[in-house]
Amino acid sequence: MSKVLGIISCNYQFNKIHELNQNRPIAALPFGGRYAIVDFPLSNMVNAGITSVGIVMPSDYRPILDHIRSGKSWSLNRKSGGLFILPGMTVSLDGNNKFPIKDFRKNIDFLKREKAEYIVISGSNSVINIDLAEVIEEHQLNQADVTLIYKEQSKVNCDELACIVKLDDKGQVTDMVKSGTVDFDSCRIFTDQLIIGRELLLRLLTESYSGDELSLIDLVKNRTKELKVCSYEFNGYYASIFSKETYFKANMSLMEPAVVQQLFHGNNKIVTRTKDNPPTKYSQEANIKDSLVSSGCLINGQLEKSLLFRGVKVEKGARIKNSIIMHDCQIGQDVVLENVILDKSVVISPGIEIIGHKDSPTFIPKFKSL
Amino acid sequence: MSKVLGIISCNYQFNKIHELNQNRPIAALPFGGRYAIVDFPLSNMVNAGITSVGIVMPSDYRPILDHIRSGKSWSLNRKSGGLFILPGMTVSLDGNNKFPIKDFRKNIDFLKREKAEYIVISGSNSVINIDLAEVIEEHQLNQADVTLIYKEQSKVNCDELACIVKLDDKGQVTDMVKSGTVDFDSCRIFTDQLIIGRELLLRLLTESYSGDELSLIDLVKNRTKELKVCSYEFNGYYASIFSKETYFKANMSLMEPAVVQQLFHGNNKIVTRTKDNPPTKYSQEANIKDSLVSSGCLINGQLEKSLLFRGVKVEKGARIKNSIIMHDCQIGQDVVLENVILDKSVVISPGIEIIGHKDSPTFIPKFKSL
């Protein structure tokens, strides 16, 4: 395989999700019981044999750095290649202007120095397990300049923030538009992942005199005539997280064994930082149905269609339904939770009842005691 | 040994050294052919068995992070304890106001969480190899509240920026004053290293309502009557770096084999990040005297009383005297350098002659080609 470089833009944030991630970039948001969202792009790249990955950091770099550390969990603590911390600005996004070119310009030395043929560029708000090696192979076979990865979804699942890819009959990209502006039955949603030649990217960055406010997507879409912009359809599970609702929905979709199977039990593993938690213990009084539980929990209560992160304690008589409980929360006796999201280390005193709305769960911020 | 926590303040900068480190905190300044200055406090702590070290970072954290990475070189890539990145502000200093208490307040959660009995606090602009385990032992024996480490120096070596420790006849600290304000024959210079009980530090931080602009040194010196503030005299090699001249002098002092012996060949090693450089090669034309050379160099020219960092190339006929050449510089044929400091990756074309002043060497910034 030709040498490929990975870049993950971890420096964006969505206004709609502000409540959940005010103190952390979306890339560091806990997901699926033990992961951070950045684990998905990072693992996908490493699984494709990519050994040099640049992480574009937001100004508050600590949550991401705390999670990724030296990159050892992903075997990226290397002498040759490895993990590169790239400074970026925290950008608030609402649609097409992802991958601002000023981020790339700021790190142009890195792009010049790392002698790769191709660059895989990924966002950090998608839950996806994709075989990027196959995409790279297809990119090569097509002799493409750029390959955009999309997922076809029915319109009802297509948020107005999504970026839609328009294709010609040979599958080449003719345009990219905001979801709200088109009216199709089904949408080809850009998954925020693309492959581009390194030389081409460097050329685009130096050619485009137009200001820094443009995004890489703009550069590509303005050149669909001169460049060969190919597309790759991804058929597996894909969720884009940009609001509390999409966050909740994506987590809840893990109650479907098929989704867990596809995301976590296939050939390519999603890797995350391991912690030394003991296994989970279910007591005589435990009553669990249709749930996902991480290690280190002590469960004496009742659980239904819920997701427990590491180290959660659930006391006797507590009933949790349709909820997400992040790590180290303590749920007191006889507590009733339904449609709630507890951020990490929340303590709920005995007897308290919180019932959120089915479509818009109640969110309790971290370290809160109720 | 009781559990001890280390904290290194890497977030300060001196106005006088601005030229040398405008793009890096003083802690990341290259020193002695292959080190960064932060290697000294970091190695001293690790050599004393300290396995939890907090690094207070300046806003431009990258140079330090690039150097320290996961802390693996110092065996600090640990599950229990290890390296902690603490956010700080970049502070510009000129004397006594080191260790601003707002840095400690900002990271008070860390100080509360890490259950150590003592804390060793160190600056990051001193070149010193000290057995901190012995100091900690003495601190315990003395049942001291605080122990300040000082070095006695003749007045002529005592810069006006130094902080002078005044002792009573039992060796307890009665006051700390700026060097310029006293008139002794010899000075006891505070080496920017102290030991303090963790509980005491937490108490001082919460007690002192007076604003954030105070430093930990102020807090201690205002309490020399209530607290038992002991002193520890360090007798070995010590250099404090706060200007181009002190930087140059400290590097040049390494031409003295005894200094190299004391700093680098004793029981306690100064550890730094290793790179895979080949060894250094001296050609038939090489003529080296009284110099310090790092690995990866190719030397065809003449060297006298000079310090070469890694990967320097010196062509035939070049003559370098009394100079510091940082890593990856290229010195062309017949170049003459005397009393100069070349920052990293400087290229000097053949035939060029640069002769600086003996007491104030000429400085060439990094990546410059002349």
Add this chain to the structure above:
Amino acid sequence: MAKREIIAMLLAGGQGSRLGSMTKNIAKPAVSFGGKYRIIDFGLSNCMNSGVSTVGVLTQYKPFSLHSYVGIGSAWDLETSYDGGGLSVLSPYVGEKGGRWYKGTANALYENMKYINNLDPEQVLIIAGDHIYKMDYNQMLQFHKENNADVTISVMEVPIEEAFRFGVVAVDADMQIYKFQEKPPKPESNLVSMGIYIFKWSVLKQALIEDEEDEDSEKDFGKNILPKLLNEGKRLFAYSFNGYWRDVGTIESYYETNMELLAEDPPIDLYDGSFSVFSNSEALPPQVIGKKASVINSIVDNGCNIFGTLENSIVHANVYIAEGSVVKNSIILPNVRIGTGAVIDKVIVGYDTVIEEKCEIGLEKPDKEQQGGITLIEGVMTVPKGTKIAAGSSYNKEGGERHE
């Protein structure tokens, strides 16, 4: 190099033959335990939590399984360092003329004397790789130093009728040992050795050399070294340990010790963050508990998919329990698959094994049950659909040995 105060030598060479086919492909200390751990995690974590930062792990039986598990010790903050510190795996060496196993615990130390000499410690801590306990060795070291002891033996009280199975010590009021008897028929005391020793290295070294030359010696600490030193008038002390300690050397004790974790207040707390047990574990997804599953009084590790009924059981990583199956009072090792309709009771299922649909294991109770009625299914095999296995039996497969 600064002289080291103490290093640990962890004896991990035991074949564990009393664990039957559980140790067919794996060294005893590498056997899974408690839903997530390997037995050796406890000794290594004790070192880590006690600040003992240099550990020699002595292996011989199936060393590859242990070696690949412990690696260079990073999982226990024991990463091998330039100066010989950190963790080193010490296997019997095959010379040009062949190699041989250690002749006994003392011989194992003797053969690795050069390793210890290079490190030049003041004290040597000797521990076993097959005990389940949490202990701060540093407290024992303080006791050892305060007494200026040549040897300190960690001891505990057992019912006097059990004492004959151990090394029994008799002590004076200062806890100095005046008598040591290995497995005496009529014990004089209920204070027994836990097989954890701190020796002054100078004393141990001399004793090892002399014992090696003694042709009558069995090269064993309990039988030879300790009685010999006592006879010579050396200062031997007993350090009382009051915590939980188990030897998991038999199928029964392995089973019971696992099951003790299921108590409401288990005698050993794995959830105590101030003295954690560390392990070298892979990042696995959370466990899935299905719509029709029932999970009570059980311990389950990451990566499991539970769709059946689970009761009073310990389930290690990546186990799949199909809908309609029932698992009771059992210990399931990693990567096991239990098929629909299978029912198992009081069974230890070895790793990577598949139990196909409708098997009934441990249900039929013969009049005279072997091994405490515990059924043992060997690892890396398939139990075909509908197989019935009586309680207390061992289900093995003869033939080709896996790469160890």
Add this chain to the structure above:
Amino acid sequence: MAKREIIAMLLAGGQGSRLGSMTKNIAKPAVSFGGKYRIIDFGLSNCMNSGVSTVGVLTQYKPFSLHSYVGIGSAWDLETSYDGGGLSVLSPYVGEKGGRWYKGTANALYENMKYINNLDPEQVLIIAGDHIYKMDYNQMLQFHKENNADVTISVMEVPIEEAFRFGVVAVDADMQIYKFQEKPPKPESNLVSMGIYIFKWSVLKQALIEDEEDEDSEKDFGKNILPKLLNEGKRLFAYSFNGYWRDVGTIESYYETNMELLAEDPPIDLYDGSFSVFSNSEALPPQVIGKKASVINSIVDNGCNIFGTLENSIVHANVYIAEGSVVKNSIILPNVRIGTGAVIDKVIVGYDTVIEEKCEIGLEKPDKEQQGGITLIEGVMTVPKGTKIAAGSSYNKEGGERHE
């Protein structure tokens, strides 16, 4: 687990007896080379630079020295991973009934067949641990695949009069091999095997099993496996390598290969950052060149203190050369101390050795010089003040072996 395309098996078990006392305490691949490296660095760095990320290192002689040097492979980005990838050290196993050394290169592979089976690669690259060269195995793999070869042998041209010392291949225009002769008295070709092979694993596996059963076989790749496969009509190809390659198996070749690095344009470029040679090295201070020192045409590593005269020499880490001493045409291994007034010429000084004041080594030239006039001083010893040693001799110390 995804099927791996290729894994490497690095044969590092050779005793290196032709290197004399240099390999008394250390395996040949762990011997220092070129001022900073160990011989094995070249093979491991080639793997790293070629993207071969799974390497089994087969050791047997003095395995501890190699094991502690390579660790878990981090220095070459080959850190051992959960799925068996990365670097694994494979030592001969001591079973209950003892252990034995490998019977030959093919037997070494045979004994580790289960390791390879677990990894299930398509191709197996076999390399030696004692060759100095830089090679992109990936190009060889492409050639191998393009030819749909069963075996590809890396070959180079040598003067025809040298060919009898190697495995000689005869090829057709497409580089397909039609004849292979191990060390033939009268070579038909000057194309010789470098001991670097890529095998289809399915083909190699079958051959290893059959060869193991063949009682007449010497279990050697060159003597048995390759001729056998050729006879069976398998597709063997020769991959031409034009770069620098040296076998450093004798004192003379070790010496000469080191000395070649001192040429103005050395045939192997260690300063080429695009294909670096990596090593597991300690952070040592820069080298000190004293006021009265003279250093010309030499390679010196970190941590050295040079106060004397150094000429045409290679000096490894942490060496101290006192004022007034003269070191010429020599290779000094790590941690050596050379005293005031000592003069040494064309000497290999083993690691950790002290040469006291006024020794004269290699100055006196006997009429008939042994080992090319190279004097060999064993490691870890002291040459007393004023000792004179004639050129071409070996200065050893009998007695106690260090812990290896």
